[in-house]
Amino acid sequence: MEGSTPRGRTRIQKEKREVILEAALEVFSTNGFRGSTIDQIAEAAGMSKPNLLYYFRRKEDIHETLMHRLLDTWLAPLKELDDIGDPMTELRSYIRRKLEMARDFPRESRLFANEILQGAPRIMAMLEGELKTLVDEKVEVIRGWMRAGKVAKADPWHLIFAIWATTQHYADFDVQVRAVLGPDRGGDGRFEDAARFLEQLFLEGLKPKAN
Amino acid sequence: MEGSTPRGRTRIQKEKREVILEAALEVFSTNGFRGSTIDQIAEAAGMSKPNLLYYFRRKEDIHETLMHRLLDTWLAPLKELDDIGDPMTELRSYIRRKLEMARDFPRESRLFANEILQGAPRIMAMLEGELKTLVDEKVEVIRGWMRAGKVAKADPWHLIFAIWATTQHYADFDVQVRAVLGPDRGGDGRFEDAARFLEQLFLEGLKPKAN
DNA sequence: CAATTTTTTGACCGATTGGACAAACGTTAG
DNA sequence: CTAACGTTTGTCCAATCGGTCAAAAAATTG
Structure with missing residues (x-):
């Protein structure tokens, strides 16, 4: 039966x-x-x-099941980006959560990256639907912060892309990161170094302080 | 013969x-x-x-030839990062050049990303050799700028990673970027928007100006 | 022209692929 | 015990894969 x-x-x-x-x-x-x-x-x-x-x-059924589960996990951090609390703190938390996901779920990140790289044939509908809707919603939140002077004015879409790119890089390009850092610097500490750097980058940028 | x-x-x-x-x-x-x-x-x-x-x-011969050619093109922008000229201008130029490469050579970027994603089995030696050497060299240049107070102190390795990640993202994850931006914002102008955003991010960060 | 070399192709091969299927095995309920 | 059901596997299949080969077709040379 x-x-x-x-x-x-x-x-x-x-x-x-x-x-x-x-x-x-x-x-x-x-x-x-x-x-x-x-x-x-x-x-x-x-x-x-x-x-x-x-x-x-079918082989595809496995991949599809995997992909569907992944997406919930994957979008969770962005969903948590809320309008309550201090804006800059919220952004910092989001970056930290995304970096932790790259550290703790690198396989999921690479699975996703593989799919996108090859044109996202299996999840295109979701990108244009669910994902775009979610991003549009959060873009409005960020815009509110910018209007209120809590965050410097900048393109909210590309801000989100930059957070995605810099954090997922440590999962997707892990081999390259470790090869370039070498045996001493490439150990477990690299995620903490990355967290420190990214926090500084997104908050203050690289322009030297007016002495 | x-x-x-x-x-x-x-x-x-x-x-x-x-x-x-x-x-x-x-x-x-x-x-x-x-x-x-x-x-x-x-x-x-x-x-x-x-x-x-x-x-x-052999199939591999094609891939190998392609990869070898790619690497020269790929490392060229970093090689150009020179100690002459204003440091912040140099960094800005590097970011711009890398973004232009993502725009003009997206296939090369994706070929490279594919290789790294799958563990870089064919170019590992080059990552640990030529690439690491080049990065180490440029890290010293950046360190000099930081010591001289021309650039805010930060981890130079992760700075380079961040530049790679944010720029290559527009080639490797192009499908996602376009899906999220939608038909209106996802047109040709997205690279100019990205350039503007990245310049602001790397120079000034997102902390609102002290009013 | 004819001889020689380079380029192109159809036919083919063994290995691997995703998947089907029926038979065997295990487990549980009566 | 036996019947029924869920689980596992050995065997097989058609399609596709990377790659070979000999022979045809072009191009080059004298």
């Missing part, structure tokens, strides 16, 4: 689907969608290919 | 190799290495697969 793909009915199904998604995240995020094979995912999940296909009937 | 791969001897060989590289840049930058097929490249180059393989014997 029960339709095609087993819906997370039994306990075992929920568990196995979880194992598969975890394995698929690892594989997809390092090889991209087309560069990953079902066999790779099955092996990483510790099961046979047909067994994996019993839980997800 | 002549070794395996035809070296750019005849005029026709140089031309065809150029056509292939142009087509491969298009294909590789949108699909990644593993996601691209020789057939795709051959079709984009307007020739048959065996004919393409007559000029480049």
Whole structure:
């Protein structure tokens, strides 16, 4: 009985689907969608290919499920950007949260980056819909702060892009960051260094203080 | 006669190799290495697969040639960062040049991003060698500016990362940028808006002017 | 022209791919 | 025990992959 793909009915199904998604995240995020094979995912999940296909009937279904889950996590920090509290503190918190996500969920970041890089064929609708709506909303919040003189006037859209770019860089380009920093500076401390730098950059910029 | 791969001897060989590289840049930058097929490249180059393989014997050879060419172009702006001239002007010029590259060579940027995202298996040596050396050198230049009080004190490595991230974002995440900006704001003017914003960000930050 | 070399292609090959399927295995309920 | 259901796997398949090869077609040379 029960339709095609087993819906997370039994306990075992929920568990196995979880194992598969975890394995698929690892594989997809390092090889991209087309560069990953079902066999790779099955092996990483510790099961046979047909067994994996019993839980997800197509390779794309795994990717789609993964992507949908990711998006909620991914947009959460921006959703939290609220009009209550001090504007500059809010912005600083947002930057810190995004940087923590790059540190704690680098695979998710790379999965997302892979998708966007290749033209976002599978999530274009979401970018133009849900994401754009959310950004438009937060742009208005930031604009309010700027009008009130709480934040320097600047393009709010590109401000958001800059925050995304600088924070996600530490997940997506991690290999390059570590290679350039070298063994001594490239250790665990790099995220704290980055946090300090980004805070200064976004708050005060680089122009030397008027002595 | 002549070794395996035809070296750019005849005029026709140089031309065809150029056509292939142009087509491969298009294909590789949108699909990644593993996601691209020789057939795709051959079709984009307007020739048959065996004919393409007559000029480049392996798929990897095309990618390698492309990558080597790219790197020179890619590092050029950083190499130009010189100790002569006003420091803040130099930094502003560097940001502008990098943004222009994102605008004029988005495929090259995405090709590079694809490689890094997947762990840089083919250019790791270059990252740890040539790139690191160049960055270390420029870090010293920037440090000198900071010691001289010409630039606010900050971590020079992360400053460079921030410039890379914010500028390349407009090439690598172009789809997302355009989707979020929408049809009206997402037109050709987005690079000028970005340039204005980035200049303000890196020079003055976002803290409101002390009124 | 004819001889030689370079360029192009159709046909083909073994390996890998995503996926189908039925049979086997395990588990639980009566 | 047995029947029923959920789970797992070995085997197979058609499509696609990177790459080979010999022979045809152009171009070049004398």
